[in-house]
Amino acid sequence: MRAVCWHGARDVRVDTVPDPEIVNPHDAIVRVTSTAICGSDLHLYNGVIPTMRPGDILGHEFMGEVVETGPSSRTVKVGDRVVIPFTIACGACFFCREQLTSLCDNTNPNAAMAEALYGFSASGLFGYSHLYGGYAGGQAEYVRVPFADVGACPVPARLTDEQVLFLSDIFPTAYMAAENCGIRPGDTIAVWGCGPVGLLAIKSAYLLGADRVIAIDRWPARLRLAESEAKAETINYEDIDDDVVEELKQRTGGRGPDACIDAVGTEAHGTTLDALYDRVKTAVRLGTDRPVALRQAIQACRKGGTVSIPGVYGGYLDKIPFGAAFAKALTFRMGQTHVHRYMRPLLERIDAGHIDPSFVISHRRWPLSRAADAYGMFNDKREDCTKVVLDPTR
Amino acid sequence: MRQRLSSNDRMTLWAAAAVGAVAVTAGAWAVAMAARRAPRGVEKRRSDMPTLAGGRGERVERTVTVLRPPEELYRRWRDLTRLPEVMTHLESVTALDGGRTRWTVRGPGDIPLSWDAEIVADEPGRLIAWRSVEGAEVDNAGSVRFTPAPGGRGTEVKVLLSYAPPAGRLGAAVATVLGRSGDQEVREDLRRFKQRMEAHEVATGARRHAEAW
Numbered sequence: 001m002r003a004v005c006w007h008g009a010r011d012v013r014v015d016t017v018p019d020p021e022i023v024n025p026h027d028a029i030v031r032v033t034s035t036a037i038c039g040s041d042l043h044l045y046n047g048v049i050p051t052m053r054p055g056d057i058l059g060h061e062f063m064g065e066v067v068e069t070g071p072s073s074r075t076v077k078v079g080d081r082v083v084i085p086f087t088i089a090c091g092a093c094f095f096c097r098e099q100l101t102s103l104c105d106n107t108n109p110n111a112a113m114a115e116a117l118y119g120f121s122a123s124g125l126f127g128y129s130h131l132y133g134g135y136a137g138g139q140a141e142y143v144r145v146p147f148a149d150v151g152a153c154p155v156p157a158r159l160t161d162e163q164v165l166f167l168s169d170i171f172p173t174a175y176m177a178a179e180n181c182g183i184r185p186g187d188t189i190a191v192w193g194c195g196p197v198g199l200l201a202i203k204s205a206y207l208l209g210a211d212r213v214i215a216i217d218r219w220p221a222r223l224r225l226a227e228s229e230a231k232a233e234t235i236n237y238e239d240i241d242d243d244v245v246e247e248l249k250q251r252t253g254g255r256g257p258d259a260c261i262d263a264v265g266t267e268a269h270g271t272t273l274d275a276l277y278d279r280v281k282t283a284v285r286l287g288t289d290r291p292v293a294l295r296q297a298i299q300a301c302r303k304g305g306t307v308s309i310p311g312v313y314g315g316y317l318d319k320i321p322f323g324a325a326f327a328k329a330l331t332f333r334m335g336q337t338h339v340h341r342y343m344r345p346l347l348e349r350i351d352a353g354h355i356d357p358s359f360v361i362s363h364r365r366w367p368l369s370r371a372a373d374a375y376g377m378f379n380d381k382r383e384d385c386t387k388v389v390l391d392p393t394r
Numbered sequence: 395m396r397q398r399l400s401s402n403d404r405m406t407l408w409a410a411a412a413v414g415a416v417a418v419t420a421g422a423w424a425v426a427m428a429a430r431r432a433p434r435g436v437e438k439r440r441s442d443m444p445t446l447a448g449g450r451g452e453r454v455e456r457t458v459t460v461l462r463p464p465e466e467l468y469r470r471w472r473d474l475t476r477l478p479e480v481m482t483h484l485e486s487v488t489a490l491d492g493g494r495t496r497w498t499v500r501g502p503g504d505i506p507l508s509w510d511a512e513i514v515a516d517e518p519g520r521l522i523a524w525r526s527v528e529g530a531e532v533d534n535a536g537s538v539r540f541t542p543a544p545g546g547r548g549t550e551v552k553v554l555l556s557y558a559p560p561a562g563r564l565g566a567a568v569a570t571v572l573g574r575s576g577d578q579e580v581r582e583d584l585r586r587f588k589q590r591m592e593a594h595e596v597a598t599g600a601r602r603h604a605e606a607w
Contacts, residue, residue, distance in 0.1 A: 023598060093593065
């Protein structure tokens with residue numbers, strides 16, 4: 001089969017590789033019908049996530065048709081049309097029982113590696129380095145799906161691939177980010193980053209009862225989407241005289257947003273002195289992350305407010321204003337998304353017409369064979385690229 | 395499916411074995427002296443704390459919490475012949491007459507090493523302890539204790555192992571296999587045990603059978 005393989009920083013290729021097989025008894029094999037490139041794939045593309053090996057298959061947003069099931073699978077059947085969560089969960093451990101499926105104890109075969117880095121290991125992930133289990137991803141014609149009964153979410157034929165594909169990651173991720181804000185009527189929420197997760201977080205914040213959402217970015221096309229599709233007020237941080245924190249204060253009567261969502265993560269761009277400092281430190285490997293958005297979110301958040309972090313961080317963060325966080329008694333909520341617990345309720349939201357996440361797509365049915373071009377375009381934000389959906393048949 | 399050692403790994407193992415042989419020779423006198431002070435065997439005061447005579451040998455202690463009842467975990471562990479399913483350095487454990495078992499590991503250069511062991515403590519649902527019998531090439535003892543975790547959150551499984559390889563080439567090989575990273579080995583064994591008992595399979599990122607484990 002053909003698959004999108006990582007070969008090094010800014011080097012992805014479509015290789016022909018052997019088809020996957022059923023390896024464990026709860027596996028299924030899915031023939032992929034649609035698969036997207038995620039913003040977090042760009043961290044791999046740029047080589048900032050360790051433990052990638054040449055030939056690793058990328059992709060953790062995918063859906064398709066079940067073509068084979070393992071001997072112990074019970075609910076998933078051949079022929080089912082399913083969306084697969086990017087986190088792999090066993091469904092049986094303490095964390096899965098608590099619906100904290102991205103923290104599953106039993107799905108990372110390289111848990112020792114994660115324990116050395118983080119003290120404990122979270123769940124395995126599709127196509128996201130050997131630190132997270134070395135599972136082959138879904139930017140391919142076929143993919144092996146462990147614990148398919150636990151993860152695979154059947155979707156009705158009346159909904160298109162584009163409407164339901166993002167149940168695999170970004171819609172639950174955005175929704176959990178908004179839910180983590182503990183939104184009450186009248187709240188104002190600030191969202192850093194108007195990529196697909198940021199855009200869907202704006203929509204989710206409104207679904208959960210936010211009064212106002214203010215979105216921050218620098219790409220005009222994305223800010224336009226945030227205004228026109230997601231109905232947010234926007235700040236282009238390159239166009240304002242004040243800094244973002246002061247601007248947010250002015251727009252909220254001097255109080256600051258009730259909650260702040262960092263939908264940017266580790267590779268934040270900024271125009272301030274601290275951003276330059278981060279670029280230099282990560283360039284010479286003295287630091288691992290560039291937490292510009294996170295710093296602003298902490299600084300801007302109102303007293304007693306919540307900072308919600310769906311953006312991915314990997315290592316040690318420098319110059320975090322923890323004193324501000326303490327002085328203002330902030331609450332922090334974060335982590336990989338517990339996708340399994342959001343898929344079915346959010347599928348109902350889509351089916352009921354409350355939201356159609358496909359508005360984030362800028363490039364539809366892009367041939368898998370040209371995936372390398374899509375990565376370059378998405379990474380450099382060329383052609384107003386916000387989201388590419390790959391077609392594995394082309 | 396057992397992972398075969400690469401030639402590079404083999405080189406490393408034999409280099410470690412050579413270093414180990416010197417250490418073992420130096421240690422042999424101390425072992426002999428210790429053996430004169432105390433009778434060989436598991437100390438009777440603490441059946442869950444297996445120690446070799448005179449407290450010699452390497453000791454490993456590891457605990458994992460498994461979300462299953464103690465009785466179920468005890469039953470699975472009590473069938474010692476199934477231990478190789480989670481302890482990948484074990485080639486086999488076979489039942490012998492008189493409740494004894496024969497344990498076989500595959501050392502560097504694929505040399506099989508065997509010893510016989512007997513159960514020295516058996517408390518259903520709570521504890522199993524074993525030790526190698528008199529004259530075993532690999533003098534070792536181990537125990538596993540099952541304790542209910544607080545709040546009904548499964549069972550704390552604590553493993554204790556002690557082992558003292560003999561002197562000489564064989565001993566060095568054993569030291570290499572068991573002692574090189576005994577702690578990490580037990581940690582991975584317990585992780586696989588937990589995966590089997592909770593999720594009924596052992597995780598692998600392999601895409602195909604031939605690449606698994």
